[in-house]
Amino acid sequence: MISPPPDVAVQVRDLRKSYTVHEKDPGLMGSVRSFFNRRSHEVEAVKGVSFDLAPGEVVGFLGPNGAGKTTTLKMLSGLLHPTGGTARVAGFEPRKRETPFLKQITLVMGQKQQLIWDLPALDSFLVNQAIYEIPEAQYQATMREFTEVLGLEGILKKQVRKLSLGERMKCELAAALLHRPRVLFLDEPTIGLDVNMQESVRAFVRDYNQRFEATVILTSHYMADVTALARRILVIDAGQLVFDGDLASLAEQSSGGKRVRLQLRQPISLADLSRYGNDARIDGLSAELSVPRSEVSARAARLLADLDVADLTVEDPPIEAVMAELFGAGREKAAESVTGSVAASVA
Amino acid sequence: MTRYFRLIRIFTGATISAQLEYRANFLGAVLASLGEVGVALLGIAVLFGQPGTVSVGGYSFHQALLVVGFFMLTEGFISVFVQPNMSKIAEAVRTGSMDFTLLKPIDAQFNVSTRNLNVLRLTDILIGLGLIVYAASFLTVTPGGVVAAAVMYLSALVIVYCIWLALSTTAFWFVKTQNMSELFSGVFGAGRFPVTAFPVPVRAFLTFVVPIAFITTVPAQALTGGLSPLLALASPLVAAVLFVGSRLFWKKAVGSYTSASS
Numbered sequence: 352m353i354s355p356p357p358d359v360a361v362q363v364r365d366l367r368k369s370y371t372v373h374e375k376d377p378g379l380m381g382s383v384r385s386f387f388n389r390r391s392h393e394v395e396a397v398k399g400v401s402f403d404l405a406p407g408e409v410v411g412f413l414g415p416n417g418a419g420k421t422t423t424l425k426m427l428s429g430l431l432h433p434t435g436g437t438a439r440v441a442g443f444e445p446r447k448r449e450t451p452f453l454k455q456i457t458l459v460m461g462q463k464q465q466l467i468w469d470l471p472a473l474d475s476f477l478v479n480q481a482i483y484e485i486p487e488a489q490y491q492a493t494m495r496e497f498t499e500v501l502g503l504e505g506i507l508k509k510q511v512r513k514l515s516l517g518e519r520m521k522c523e524l525a526a527a528l529l530h531r532p533r534v535l536f537l538d539e540p541t542i543g544l545d546v547n548m549q550e551s552v553r554a555f556v557r558d559y560n561q562r563f564e565a566t567v568i569l570t571s572h573y574m575a576d577v578t579a580l581a582r583r584i585l586v587i588d589a590g591q592l593v594f595d596g597d598l599a600s601l602a603e604q605s606s607g608g609k610r611v612r613l614q615l616r617q618p619i620s621l622a623d624l625s626r627y628g629n630d631a632r633i634d635g636l637s638a639e640l641s642v643p644r645s646e647v648s649a650r651a652a653r654l655l656a657d658l659d660v661a662d663l664t665v666e667d668p669p670i671e672a673v674m675a676e677l678f679g680a681g682r683e684k685a686a687e688s689v690t691g692s693v694a695a696s697v698a
Numbered sequence: 699m700t701r702y703f704r705l706i707r708i709f710t711g712a713t714i715s716a717q718l719e720y721r722a723n724f725l726g727a728v729l730a731s732l733g734e735v736g737v738a739l740l741g742i743a744v745l746f747g748q749p750g751t752v753s754v755g756g757y758s759f760h761q762a763l764l765v766v767g768f769f770m771l772t773e774g775f776i777s778v779f780v781q782p783n784m785s786k787i788a789e790a791v792r793t794g795s796m797d798f799t800l801l802k803p804i805d806a807q808f809n810v811s812t813r814n815l816n817v818l819r820l821t822d823i824l825i826g827l828g829l830i831v832y833a834a835s836f837l838t839v840t841p842g843g844v845v846a847a848a849v850m851y852l853s854a855l856v857i858v859y860c861i862w863l864a865l866s867t868t869a870f871w872f873v874k875t876q877n878m879s880e881l882f883s884g885v886f887g888a889g890r891f892p893v894t895a896f897p898v899p900v901r902a903f904l905t906f907v908v909p910i911a912f913i914t915t916v917p918a919q920a921l922t923g924g925l926s927p928l929l930a931l932a933s934p935l936v937a938a939v940l941f942v943g944s945r946l947f948w949k950k951a952v953g954s955y956t957s958a959s960s
Binding site: 430464470 | 800953
């Protein structure tokens with residue numbers, strides 16, 4: 352195939368992956384039957400995904416569990432061989448796992464670890480320095496930067512098994528980025544971390560992206576990760592790309608419109624409140640409801656006129672709500688309406 | 699090439715440091731070595747302890763001791779260099795940490811084969827060498843015999859490594875494979891006796907099906923000058939074939955890797 356122009360860091364065309372999986376009935380008898388007679392069937396995890404990423408771009412990769420996010424990342428990093436379609440990353444075909452390719456990428460998985468358990472993280476860093484042939488001066492400089500941005504001071508010489516989850520994740524990130532990769536695949540890098548740790552991981556990724564103009568693909572269950580880091584969002588569902596665009600237009604996909612929050616001086620019944628908008632909720636003197644985008648100011652004026660309002664705010668719906676809507680009841684309709692925009696942005 | 703030597707040095711440093719974390723483990727390892735050599739010696743003591751027995755399968759007591767020496771040496775080689783690495787392959791496939799190994803810009807087979815050492819079992823190697831030197835001092839050994847034995851034994855080590863690698867590589871498909879290495883240990887136990895001590899069908903099995911004969915008996919024969927030219931040629935050849943074969947098998951396994959989901 353023709354190699355992509357240099358201003359494309361990642362090019363994916365009609366990427367597909369199917370697995371053979373074994374199934375087993377529950378219980379001991381099911382296990383015995385399955386031991387002698389494996390029943391298996393093909394599962395299509397990724398069904399023809401296409402997109403391009405520019406160098407330095409940060410994208411959030413969203414979708415429900417089992418949508419094919421991790422499988423796609425593993426194909427792009429070269430771990431899994433696609434069963435169809437093509438992928439090019441930094442000018443290479445990932446599945447060949449050539450040395451110059453591997454030196455330009457990294458894969459961070461929040462649920463797996465590469466650090467040597469019984470030794471301080473510094474020992475794992477030295478191993479990676481040797482494996483990636485990082486010159487001493489560059490290694491020292493990178494370590495200084497990482498130590499400062501991640502706050503590694505004081506934890507580098509403790510055995511990894513004695514670190515907290517957050518400390519360990521910081522060291523994992525440092526180990527994975529020591530060779531200054533140009534393309535980062537981050538699979539749930541903040542999973543299980545407390546809010547402060549999540550924030551420092553985000554700050555580090557942002558800093559790294561800016562400093563080295565690295566391309567970043569990030570999956571996360573925490574919307575805050577995605578909204579803080581990525582301007583562009585790819586949504587994958589059931590193995591297919593159902594949305595490709597920026598955060599704001601993802602919010603507009605939501606039919607619920609804007610969310611109005613009220614602080615009241617006098618209680619009001621749910622039935623009364625529901626006359627002003629959809630999905631109304633009341634908790635004591637706090638209330639909220641959704642109103643169509645086009646009617647926000649008119650409805651707000653009516654609310655202020657009719658009710659005894661202490662405070663009123665208007666917000667975009669939280670991205671969680673948009674995702675819930677995309678993957679919840681309105682899934683069919685939502686998927687339909689967005690495929691149009693995907694086609695437009697690819698063409 | 700120098701890069702790979704440098705990597706071995708760094709891996710070795712890291713794995714030794716990791717073991718120094720657990721001091722109590724050292725005592726256990728020494729006891730295990732002593733137990734191992736005790737069982738091996740007991741075996742030939744029973745054979746030669748019978749009144750009137752001066753040779754078993756054409757082997758004198760000291761020749762048989764030589765075989766035990768090579769057995770212990772190999773046992774030590776496995777405990778120190780092979781088993782600590784190979785047992786981690788299945789674990790890495792199961793937990794998914796194999797992902798990181800495969801994404802490193804160095805040969806993955808080299809990586810999984812050199813990352814760990816169990817230095818605590820170095821005593822096995824010392825005991826094995828000691829037994830060989832002791833037994834050889836009662837036998838006539840020529841410089842040519844020493845060279846031949848060294849070549850035969852190097853081939854033997856390659857054979858041992860390849861069998862372990864091939865058995866451990868099955869983890870890519872079967873995930874849990876501890877019983878595979880148990881299988882090897884079980885069959886390898888036969889290596890503490892000269893292969894000629896067994897009936898002909900067993901001897902053939904231990905030479906051609908599982909090449910245990912090449913690991914302990916052949917080097918011992920080479921050292922004392924009793925090796926047939928045919929076996930002398932066969933040993934490096936078997937080693938080379940197994941090396942290529944196990945490497946191809948490894949490549950195939952890595953190609954069909956499905957990676958544990960996160």
